[in-house]
């Protein structure tokens with residue numbers, strides 16, 4: 001092995017072969033790329049380096065297990081780096097760590113530098129095609145990519161040019177025939193998994209990002225489509241004369257696809273088995289006693305050699321009769337002592353010496369107004385097409401209002417109608433508003449798309465919140481007016497359109513409040529089931545202390561003293577609706593010895609202890625102010641999370657003592673548990 005790695009001459013011909021292949025395809029006319037020769041002419045490109053990178057998560061006997069162990073490497077402009085390894089070896093974790101998107105429970109240590117500087121990535125500094133496709137299921141391929149183009153490209157580019165850029169990218173990804181097909185999701189069959197992958201790629205390469213991460217871009221694709229897609233990604237390097245830095249994790253590349261890559265990062269159980277030129281990997285394996293059989297795809301051979309998941313299956317046998325764990329250790333050790341590794345370190349030192357500039361955020365260049373406008377339209381179309389977002393709710397609300405109208409039919413103005421009116425209002429203010437929780441699953445899906453687009457810098461948080469708010473208004477109005485009219489007029493609540501208007505606006509405000517509350521929940525608990533439970537629990541508590549089930553004066557002191565009673569929006573909904581209903585009405589009094597009639601105002605004061613110091617319109621204004629406050633709170637939470645995450649990451653770095661422990665006993669904390 002030493003011969004190969006001491007004599008870099010032996011490596012020189014191979015990139016040229018690859019180069020020739022690429023030039024034939026006219027895809028990737030990049031200059032020679034060999035170990036030790038960084039592309040310094042790529043002045044505007046991004047050099048990414050990482051040294052002694054560790055990632056640990058809670059678990060294992062010692063309380064933490066290491067997913068990545070001391071990884072070192074670099075990615076240079078104009079080059080494609082392939083991260084390969086068996087399933088579960090840490091490929092996605094490496095990409096996430098490099099892209100600054102490590103999971104909250106993980107801790108990292110080691111240096112990741114951009115152009116030789118420490119810089120926090122994410123939120124627009126790079127583009128990342130994640131393993132899961134977070135797309136809006138109701139949009140067609142054309143719409144999804146075009147909306148993205150409108151959000152990401154500057155206002156100076158005309159609409160027709162944006163459309164043309166979007167459609168060209170779709171065609172480049174081989175999706176022309178699916179241009180008008182809905183993406184699809186649960187319940188709606190749309191694109192295949194491989195087609196969705198390609199839509200995700202389209203969206204992220206529209207702006208030709210300087211630093212691009214792709215997590216298994218070819219999963220779900222056949223070998224021809226994989227080659228085609230990877231070729232297009234490689235061809236980004238030809239655009240505008242700027243070299244792009246592209247890092248992709250990849251499973252089972254065909255030999256053709258494999259040759260599109262310049263460097264290979266081979267991982268197993270979180271350790272570096274090999275990092276260097278693709279062309280030299282074969283020799284590295286051969287010199288360590290694991291040569292690739294002729295006629296076998298080298299990438300298949302590498303993965304088979306370092307996959308220990310099936311060691312227990314004697315039938316499959318081991319490479320050269322050696323247990324795979326041992327094979328991995330041999331390769332890891334051998335690599336660490338190779339000249340290639342020395343070259344890698346020299347190269348990193350060279351890169352770090354350069355006075356590179358900080359990587360600018362690739363924030364949306366569309367104006368704030370354009371972002372709001374496009375997001376409102378996109379969200380409106382999604383809400384309109386997604387049956388579960390509002391339409392199903394409208395149907396259920398109509399059915400419930402019909403049931404309400406039947407149960408409370410012919411209310412009249414008898415003494416008994418006092419209690420019936422109170423119960424009807426209570427049902428509307430609590431249960432009908434509670435039902436607004438029904439849009440949560442659709443909202444969670446929307447939040448996944450937001451998370452991806454936000455991290456990739458497509459638009460700002462404020463534009464998203466405004467877009468989502470404006471787009472939902474017509475639907476909420478519809479859900480408030482139609483079922484509201486059924487529940488109001490059929491039983492015969494307080495006559496007069498002013499009273500009906502107040503009833504409908506209160507219902508509308510309460511539903512908006514529940515939606516806003518669920519948005520806050522979704523930003524903190526981004527899990528569908530947990531979110532529903534948390535949201536329902538909070539509302540249940542608010543309903544309970546809202547002043548109907550227990551009269552406000554009788555509520556235990558802590559509930560009144562502490563803010564729960566005052567922040568429970570049901571309090572204002574109950575109060576406002578009760579005032580709206582009872583003020584101005586009189587009822588016969590059946591109690592012996594009392595006056596012949598009871599005024600509604602008396603009932604409000606003496607029976608329900610409603611706060612009469614202010615009018616029902618004040619209650620409504622408080623509700624509307626709460627809507628604004630809740631939306632603002634949602635915005636603040638997202639913005640704060642963005643700022644706090646990098647700070648938390650700093651505090652969570654793996655300390656030296658832990659690293660020493662892991663190194664001393666690596667098998668005690670295997671990345672695969």
Ligand SMILES: Nc1ncnc2c1ncn2[C@@H]1O[C@H](COP(=O)(O)OP(=O)(O)OP(=O)(O)O)[C@@H](O)[C@H]1O
Nearest residue numbers: 057067086087088089090091092093103106671672
């Ligand atoms: N946040 C986390 N908390 C706990 N364990 C984690 C976390 N992230 C990753 N892991 C574990 O680390 C290991 C590596 O995961 P990772 O997703 O990086 O592997 P991978 O090589 O990308 O796998 P695949 O090819 O199957 O996608 C797995 O065992 C996984 O369960």
